[in-house]
Amino acid sequence: MRLLGVGMCAAVLAVGLLAAPAHAETGMRDAWGGSDARDGQDVRGADWALKETGKDSRFRGLAAVSRSTAWVAGSKGTVLRTVDGGRTWRDVSPPGAVAEGLELRDIEALDGRRAVALSIGEGAASRVLRTEDGGATWTETFRNPDPRAFYDCLTFFDSRHGLAVSDPVDGAFRILSTDDGGRNWAVLPGTGMPAALPGEAGFAASGQCLVSAGPRDVWLATGGGAVARVLHSADRGRTWRVAESGIPAGDPAKGVFALAFRDRTTGLAVGGDYRTGQASPQAAAVSSDAGRTWSPAPTPPPAYRSGAAWFPHARGTALAVGPTGTDVTTDGGHSWRALATGSFDTVDCASDGGCWAAGEKGRVGRLERSARP
Template identity: 75%
Template sequence: MCAAALLAAVVAVPARADAGAADLLAAGPRGAGWALKDTGPAAAQGVRFRGLAAVGRDTAWLAGSKGTVLRTRDGGRSWQDVSPPGAVAEQLELRDIEAFDARRAVALSIGEGGASRILRTEDGGANWAEAFRNPDPRAFYDCLAFFDSRHGLAVSDPVDGKFRVLATDDGGRDWRVLPDAGMPQALSGEAGFAASGQCLAASGPRDVWLATGGGASARVLHSADRGLTWRVADSTLPGGDPARGVFALAFRDRTTGLAVGGDHRTGQASPLAAARSADGGRSWTRAATPPAAYRSGAAWYPYGRTAALAVGPTGTDVTLDAGRSWRALDGGSFDTVACAADGACWAAGEKGRAARLEPHR
């Protein structure tokens, strides 16, 4: 089965789906779903993977609790434990990882003060260097995003009323705090969510978007100059509570984006928890048929221009019309999802869960 058929599901082709999205239904009723990949001791130890980097069909990286980093180079048949060494590293909560290939990756540990760190490897995890350790007890870094293999950003919850942004120009070796003159004032209680490594999303050489929650409204901030200046828009997702907001962003290009989230508390309803933008995040429109529950991760499918995935603790949803409507694809629990340029999609989450999207057998 070709990769372009993997998102086949038992749904009708939406009227506005383009030809590429229609190709996704070529598998007919066989459809596709998540094929779990055994992560060995990580599953037995209950590691939760919220950081995921999909390099391709064969190669993916996972980052999670207990300072755990795993890498596969054979499509998930086996996983190599490439975690940073030492008792201190074992205490790290790794919530994001960005990988450029099978050897180079940058991982983010969250927490107040020095618990927020950025680590980097150039040899497939055999060695890790600490590229940044947060010196400010008021800062709490949530996620990373890279424009290319050299330029990237990391974002912290507000300090002195504004989100704090770090920047690197050398692939994550060195980081500097950007001036906040171009950052809008944060709302009372507003913050980012370190739920899936997707509260920060980049597309192209300069555009980046930041998802927020916890304030009176759930907002999306956009920068067109690598984080120097920002403008803000209401996402239309639920706000007004510390547990509600935008948890993940995905941009197919510099104009077309998706936002998903809701209320992360178990058993809480999350109506209207998805939105789409066609103007680079200047404005957002609610999905006519959103996912049925809170979703923490989202990713565009590489083939076609209208298909994407959203994942959360209660399942996976698919859109074939660029976020206008969502329908259930799979019922398994995942926190984060990512698709590679070759068409391979990966997901990861609680209890060491990792999976690749594959046709039903």
């Protein structure tokens, strides 16, 4: 969204859940202490651990590979990568992106060495960059030729198939597709995309306005129109159905800012009004039917939230982050409670239990078990 495009977005803290072996559920229980960890109870003993990056960029793009490896991307064309849990960060910024001061708002890791980053902006400012060698070199694989288009978010279904979304062009959202890991991109036909509402767009706030789960399902979050909507495609972006989220809209600063799907049926939506000091009631919603219908969270976060992520291998536990703090749910998004203060934009969790988040002034951190009993 142009309103959020080059200006506002909440800070981001890169966050990582401690200790979880890469072999799934048993590892989560060992890491977080007993079977209650499955339902996220032990997260109450967690706290943020900041990781020094040495940068002052605002990081809104984040990809968690594991509890040791993560990528962050942000303003001034900056991309950083860690392979030691955030103790050290390597500056792997694309030289051209730095020279032009591109706004990198999303990054998707295909593995520890391959990643795809999206810069946002009108026309040629919207680009896709790809690396295969841990960021040592980058290739520009897409530059938007249409001055009416403004790309907001990326998602990948697997290491080959991915999509990017632009704000509406000719009255409908535009979808860009790759089937070779981001080496080549093509605009999909718009015949299966419902008409956009007047003023409707996506928010380039956390890289989570377009998310996927499984090999074919993808969801798109919107705001700015009369109602905030969630669009769902079960065929990798060729046809879409639309549902109202229940999160307040009706203003360019309001709507759904982030989605998170645990699987192809169970999803969360968070958002609100990103303007400082503005109330954001009903800033979260849940879906149990692949986004066909949404219900407001009975106890939502207390303020605007720009990012969300499910804890791996925990049925009902997820995080929501925003400029005024972090909230946690352990009942699938129905009720949220405060976990920590501090400003964050985005959060992402890896399958081994490593969760990261990132934000303003180069802040990156990991969620670790508190030393308190």
